[in-house]
Amino acid sequence: MDKYYLDIAHMLAGGMVLVSFMLLYQDRMFGLLNTFAVHAMVLSASVAWQAYIQHAPHLYIPAAIALVLKGIIIPVALRRVVIRLGIHREIETVVGIGPTMLLGVGLVALSMVVMLKAAATADPLAREDLAFSLSILLLGLLMMVTRRNAVSQIVGFMSLENGLILTATAAKGMPLVVEISVAFSVLVAFIVIGVFLFRIRERFDSVDLKALDEFRGERR
Amino acid sequence: MNGFFAQFAFSPLTALLVIPAATAGLLALLPGYWVAARLNVLAAFATLVVAVSLLVDRPPAGGYLFVDDLNNVFIVLNTFVGFTTSVFSATYIGHELEIGRLTPRQLRFYHAMYQILMFAMNLGLMANNIGLMWVAIEMATLTTVLMVGIYRTHEALEAAWKYFILGSVGIAFALFGTILVYMAARPVIGEGADAMVWTTLFDKASSFSPELLNVAFVFLLLGYGTKVGLAPLHAWLPDAHAEGPTPISAVLSGLLLNVALYALLRFKMLLTVNPAALAPAPLMITMGLVSLIFASFMLYRRRDIKRMFAYSSIEHMGIIVFAFGMGGPLANFAGLLHMTMHSLTKSAIFFAVGHIAQVKGTQKIADMGGLTVTNPVLGWGLVLGVVAIAGLPPLGIFMSEFLVVSSTFARQPLLAILLVFGLLVGFGALFLRLNSIAFGEPRGASAKATASYVPMFIHLALVFVAGIYLPPPLVAWFQNVAKLLG
Numbered sequence: 074m075d076k077y078y079l080d081i082a083h084m085l086a087g088g089m090v091l092v093s094f095m096l097l098y099q100d101r102m103f104g105l106l107n108t109f110a111v112h113a114m115v116l117s118a119s120v121a122w123q124a125y126i127q128h129a130p131h132l133y134i135p136a137a138i139a140l141v142l143k144g145i146i147i148p149v150a151l152r153r154v155v156i157r158l159g160i161h162r163e164i165e166t167v168v169g170i171g172p173t174m175l176l177g178v179g180l181v182a183l184s185m186v187v188m189l190k191a192a193a194t195a196d197p198l199a200r201e202d203l204a205f206s207l208s209i210l211l212l213g214l215l216m217m218v219t220r221r222n223a224v225s226q227i228v229g230f231m232s233l234e235n236g237l238i239l240t241a242t243a244a245k246g247m248p249l250v251v252e253i254s255v256a257f258s259v260l261v262a263f264i265v266i267g268v269f270l271f272r273i274r275e276r277f278d279s280v281d282l283k284a285l286d287e288f289r290g291e292r293r
Numbered sequence: 294m295n296g297f298f299a300q301f302a303f304s305p306l307t308a309l310l311v312i313p314a315a316t317a318g319l320l321a322l323l324p325g326y327w328v329a330a331r332l333n334v335l336a337a338f339a340t341l342v343v344a345v346s347l348l349v350d351r352p353p354a355g356g357y358l359f360v361d362d363l364n365n366v367f368i369v370l371n372t373f374v375g376f377t378t379s380v381f382s383a384t385y386i387g388h389e390l391e392i393g394r395l396t397p398r399q400l401r402f403y404h405a406m407y408q409i410l411m412f413a414m415n416l417g418l419m420a421n422n423i424g425l426m427w428v429a430i431e432m433a434t435l436t437t438v439l440m441v442g443i444y445r446t447h448e449a450l451e452a453a454w455k456y457f458i459l460g461s462v463g464i465a466f467a468l469f470g471t472i473l474v475y476m477a478a479r480p481v482i483g484e485g486a487d488a489m490v491w492t493t494l495f496d497k498a499s500s501f502s503p504e505l506l507n508v509a510f511v512f513l514l515l516g517y518g519t520k521v522g523l524a525p526l527h528a529w530l531p532d533a534h535a536e537g538p539t540p541i542s543a544v545l546s547g548l549l550l551n552v553a554l555y556a557l558l559r560f561k562m563l564l565t566v567n568p569a570a571l572a573p574a575p576l577m578i579t580m581g582l583v584s585l586i587f588a589s590f591m592l593y594r595r596r597d598i599k600r601m602f603a604y605s606s607i608e609h610m611g612i613i614v615f616a617f618g619m620g621g622p623l624a625n626f627a628g629l630l631h632m633t634m635h636s637l638t639k640s641a642i643f644f645a646v647g648h649i650a651q652v653k654g655t656q657k658i659a660d661m662g663g664l665t666v667t668n669p670v671l672g673w674g675l676v677l678g679v680v681a682i683a684g685l686p687p688l689g690i691f692m693s694e695f696l697v698v699s700s701t702f703a704r705q706p707l708l709a710i711l712l713v714f715g716l717l718v719g720f721g722a723l724f725l726r727l728n729s730i731a732f733g734e735p736r737g738a739s740a741k742a743t744a745s746y747v748p749m750f751i752h753l754a755l756v757f758v759a760g761i762y763l764p765p766p767l768v769a770w771f772q773n774v775a776k777l778l779g
Binding site for chain 1 (some may be wrong): 422424425427428431432435438453454457458461462464465468469472473475476479480484485486488489502504505507508
């Protein structure tokens with residue numbers, strides 16, 4: 074029974090690593106956002122599964138946040154930003170897709186070596202999840218470094234953050250998980266609002282307060 | 294129940310959080326500039342009084358908040374500079390309002406954010422729970438991001454964005470490190486909140502799994518190190534200092550960097566008590582030295598006055614991290630003293646720079662000149678501040694730098710040579726620029742300054758006195774902390 078618990082947890086966490094790789098080779102903005110939504114949904118399933126096997130009902134809250142906020146609201150909001158700014162076709166990469174994937178494989182190998190050795194004494198559930206989430210973390214970072222476009226950098230950051238939430242929930246009995254996940258959601262919400270404001274500069278070529286206010290529909 | 298409530302209500306630790314939080318709420322509603330600025334000063338002063346009262350009477354450690362000798366230094370420094378900056382900010386912001394750079398609505402936002410920042414920093418410093426500490430530092434980062442972008446210019450938004458992205462990655466790494474510390478503690482302490490309580494962690498750290506602690510520390514160093522502004526991760530710092538309002542530059546340099554440093558020191562202590570864990574010293578020494586030397590060279594080509602002093606902050610944070618990396622009673626004492634002196638001096642410099650930029654209407658060094666002639670008080674204040682920050686005797690920074698260098702010479706002469714080299718390079722750059730700003734023919738626009746000189750001169754006077762005479766109780770206190778840091 075226990076074995077089966079672990080297998081499903083590992084499958085879900087491994088699925089997130091897989092989706093992280095899928096994020097790396099997206100060359101269309103909408104494809105990227107859709108893949109990110111899948112990433113968040115797998116995270117949500119993974120966290121919900123942890124809540125179930127750890128008998129920790131409070132973990133359903135981060136699972137719900139992941140599903141609703143990161144799986145639905147943020148991708149939809151970003152999609153609108155992308156359409157409005159007319160940047161849906163281009164994803165500028167600094168390094169080509171091929172080398173990036175190879176680098177990604179290297180990073181995953183690295184995190185397996187480091188974490189499985191370092192956490193040898195921890196229980197198997199946490200150990201493998203730690204290795205997986207470090208991989209997700211590093212892949213997210215890789216994505217932030219290899220993309221120039223702000224929206225894809227944000228997606229990279231959010232996938233990195235998904236890895237963190239996975240770690241926090243896999244650490245059995247960790248206090249403040251819910252608070253931390255809420256704090257991170259606030260951060261992510263700020264980022265999305267930020268890209269909204271930041272990109273306006275390129276559209277109007279000024280950050281005239283009036284233009285901003287008009288844009289938001291709140292004229293003084 | 295009643296007794297419990299009474300204890301809760303009158304605990305000075307709670308007061309340090311409730312005063313700024315309540316004031317922030319009030320300031321968000323108050324429309325007038327005059328009242329808001331004064332309320333801001335008043336609240337900062339009340340917080341300072343409470344913080345000083347901790348020196349006399351210290352409540353026992355709780356599950357979420359605690360005070361010991363170490364964080365008491367930080368709390369008092371934090372509230373003191375917070376108070377003086379609020380006095381400076383009142384005049385500074387008044388001028389910004391006059392010339393229309395800020396609207397009354399933004400001003401309300403600014404004042405509320407100032408108090409929320411104070412709240413977050415106090416919480417981060419007093420937190421006895423490493424998760425809570427993380428949340429507080431994240432909150433402090435977010436508020437400063439919002440304040441850096443408050444002018445809404447192209448550059449300000451770009452600076453805020455850069456700070457935001459780099460700060461968020463740092464914060465994410467720090468959280469990963471924090472979770473790993475919990476994982477290391479869980480087999481020893483057991484599940485639940487206890488395994489994140491710092492005092493418990495410190496007691497039991499010797500039996501944690503050293504491998505996990507090592508990996509955790511690397512992430513914490515990268516994460517909180519980004520917030521300290523250590524060299525390869527410093528990219529956000531100069532922009533954020535240059536583009537935000539000057540009171541925020543003063544608070545960033547003088548306080549927020551310290552808060553991140555404090556978090557780093559706490560985790561370093563965990564590694565020090567674990568005999569099998571890796572020694573944090575080489576990592577911290579390397580990052581410190583790299584920051585120092587890199588920033589010293591970067592000082593030469595700066596055209597923007599606030600950007601220049603931001604690089605000087607990176608330089609000094611490098612020295613401080615280097616000193617704490619060396620460890621031992623003397624180097625720790627020197628690091629602590631240097632941190633205090635740097636906070637006081639750097640915020641004094643930013644007070645001067647803020648008014649200078651207002652008088653000259655620009656931050657470009659090329660458009661400033663002969664300040665000692667046109668605005669003698671501001672000009673000489675800046676000269677004094679730069680003399681202090683460059684480490685000339687008899688001011689406080691000379692003494693702390695001397696202690697760092699001499700304690701390094703005794704143990705690692707080679708490192709001391711690198712350290713002195715970095716210091717001299719920085720010294721040269723500062724005086725080169727100071728010469729063109731403060732002396733010579735007056736250049737650029739000049740207006741009469743409406744400035745509050747008191748905060749600046751209080752800081753400089755303290756630095757001056759500390760260079761000549763340190764009161765024995767203070768020395769004993771710092772020595773105690775140095776011993777605690779190991």
